[in-house]
Amino acid sequence: MSEVLASVPTGLLIDGAWRDASDGGTFAVENPATEEVLAHVASGTADDARAAMDAAATAQESWGATPARERAEILRRAFGLVQERREELALLMTLEMGKPLAEARGEVTYGGEFLRWFAEEAVRDTGRYAHTPEGTLRMLVQQRPVGPCLLITPWNFPLAMATRKVAPAVAAGCTMVLKPARLTPLTSLHFAQLMLDAGLPAGVLNVLPSASASSVSGPIMADPRLRKVSFTGSTPVGQGLLRDATQNVLRTSMELGGNAPLVVFEDADLDVAVDGAMAAKLRNGGEACTAANRFYVHESVADEFVARLAERMRGVVVGNGLDDGVTLGPLVEPKAVDSVEALVADAVERGAEVVVGGSRVDGPGHFFQPTLLRDVPADARCMREEIFGPVAPVATFRTEDEAAELANSTEYGLASYVFTADVRRGLAFAERLEFGLLGLNVGVISNAAAPFGGMKQSGTGREGGFEGIAEYQETQYVGMPL
Structure with a gap:
C-alpha cells in the first residue's frame, strides 16, 4: 500500500510537468474507513488555473491537427496501461473513496472501457458531402474539435468519471484542464501520469486538484479561450456553472443529481x-x-x-x-x-x-x-x-x-x-x-458504449456511446459552387 501511495504524483500537472501550487499550499486526502491521512496534495490557485489554461490554449492548435489515428493509438496505449496497473488503481480508489476492493476493480474495468471505446471512435469521425436540394451548391459538412475544455469530476467514481470525460476529448482533438474532486484526487493524478506514459503531449491534459473548486474553476470559466465545460456533480453546483457558462456562451455537458x-x-x-x-x-x-x-x-x-x-x-x-x-x-x-x-x-x-x-x-x-x-x-x-x-x-x-x-x-x-x-x-x-x-x-x-445522461434537472448532453464524442465537436458547413 505504501509503495502505491509513494508512486502517485501529488502536484499539479501543467504543460506536461508536475509542480507545486504557486503559493505552496496543500490539502490532506483521508481514508474514510480509518480517518488516516493518505497524502498531502498541491492545492491549485487562481494563478495555477491561468497557467493551466495557457498550456491548454497553446497546445490546442497542434493537438487539434494531430491525425485521428495517432490520438486513437494514445488512447489504446492508455487502455493497456490501465489493465496493467489495475491493482494499483483499484487500491487507490478503495483507500481514498472507501468502496470495497472488488467494486474498485469493477470500476477499473468500466473506466478503462471508455479509453478503448473512444480509441475506436476517434477514427470514425463522420461528415457528409452532398448537393443542395436546389442544385446550386455543393455541401461539405465536417466535424472539428470544440477546443479547450474544463472537466470537473466527482469523488464517487474517481477513475471512471475522469476517463469518461478525458477519453472523448482526446479522441475529438480537444485540450483539457481536469479538476478532480477534493476528496478523491489521487486516482485522477495517477491516471494523468498514465496518460503521459501513453504518449499524450504536454499541455493536452492539465490537472488542477484544489481545496477550493471555485478558486480554479472561476478564472478558467471566465477565460475567453475556454470553449466547453463538462461537469458531474450536484444540480445546485451545475446550475451555477450553467449561469457562468452563459457569459462566454460555452458548450456544456452537465450530469447532475438523480432521484x-x-x-x-x-x-x-x-x-x-x-x-x-x-x-x-x-x-x-x-x-x-x-x-x-x-x-x-x-x-x-x-x-x-x-x-x-x-x-x-x-x-x-x-x-x-x-x-x-x-x-x-x-x-x-x-x-x-x-x-x-x-x-x-x-x-x-x-x-x-x-x-x-x-x-x-x-x-x-x-x-x-x-x-x-x-x-x-x-x-x-x-x-x-x-x-x-x-x-x-x-x-x-x-x-x-x-x-x-x-x-x-x-x-x-x-x-x-x-x-x-x-x-x-x-x-x-x-x-x-x-x-x-x-x-x-x-x-x-x-x-x-451506451449514452449516459438525464432529462429535466438531471442535466444536459450525453457521455459515452456514439453520442459521447459529439459533445466535444463542432459542426462546420462549407458551401461551394457546383
Whole structure:
C-alpha cells in the first residue's frame, strides 16, 4: 500500500510537468474507513488555473491537427496501461473513496472501457458531402474539435468519471484542464501520469486538484479561450456553472443529481427484482447518481419483496473495503453520514418503519448500516431528495398509472428501474417515464458504449456511446459552387 501511495504524483500537472501550487499550499486526502491521512496534495490557485489554461490554449492548435489515428493509438496505449496497473488503481480508489476492493476493480474495468471505446471512435469521425436540394451548391459538412475544455469530476467514481470525460476529448482533438474532486484526487493524478506514459503531449491534459473548486474553476470559466465545460456533480453546483457558462456562451455537458425510482410490478420475478434492487441501491454504497432512491412496489407483492430484500440486506458486511468479505464500505466523509442519518430520522418521524439497520456505525471511519424502510410517505425527505447512501425506502402502489405518476414526481430525470415479467409492458411503461436511463429487469446498466445522461434537472448532453464524442465537436458547413 505504501509503495502505491509513494508512486502517485501529488502536484499539479501543467504543460506536461508536475509542480507545486504557486503559493505552496496543500490539502490532506483521508481514508474514510480509518480517518488516516493518505497524502498531502498541491492545492491549485487562481494563478495555477491561468497557467493551466495557457498550456491548454497553446497546445490546442497542434493537438487539434494531430491525425485521428495517432490520438486513437494514445488512447489504446492508455487502455493497456490501465489493465496493467489495475491493482494499483483499484487500491487507490478503495483507500481514498472507501468502496470495497472488488467494486474498485469493477470500476477499473468500466473506466478503462471508455479509453478503448473512444480509441475506436476517434477514427470514425463522420461528415457528409452532398448537393443542395436546389442544385446550386455543393455541401461539405465536417466535424472539428470544440477546443479547450474544463472537466470537473466527482469523488464517487474517481477513475471512471475522469476517463469518461478525458477519453472523448482526446479522441475529438480537444485540450483539457481536469479538476478532480477534493476528496478523491489521487486516482485522477495517477491516471494523468498514465496518460503521459501513453504518449499524450504536454499541455493536452492539465490537472488542477484544489481545496477550493471555485478558486480554479472561476478564472478558467471566465477565460475567453475556454470553449466547453463538462461537469458531474450536484444540480445546485451545475446550475451555477450553467449561469457562468452563459457569459462566454460555452458548450456544456452537465450530469447532475438523480432521484431514481425502482418500480416492481405484481408480475415481476421477485428473485430478479431483489437482485436488481441490491445492485441498484448498494453498488458504490448508494453513493451514485444512478442509485435507486425510491422503491415503489405493487401492494400485492410488497410484503414478500420487503421480506426478501431485508434478508439480503442483513447479509451485507460493513467495514474497511480492503478487508476480505466486506461488501459495504464507508461513506466518503462525516457530513455524508450526518445527511443520511437525518433522512432516516425524518422518514421515521413521518411514520416509516425501520425493517433493517437505521443507524450509524461507531468509528473510526464514516459508516452507516444498510437500511431498509417500509411504508415511507411521499412527503418524507428521502423520497424527494437524493439519499447518496445505503438506504432503501419502500412505498406501495395499486395501478400502473399511479406508478408512473409516482416515478415521475420529481424534478430529476436520470436513472430509473422497472421489474416486470412482461417485456412489452416494461417497454410501454418506459415510454411514460421521464428519465434518460432505464434498467428493465436489471439493476446496473452503465456501459461505455451506451449514452449516459438525464432529462429535466438531471442535466444536459450525453457521455459515452456514439453520442459521447459529439459533445466535444463542432459542426462546420462549407458551401461551394457546383
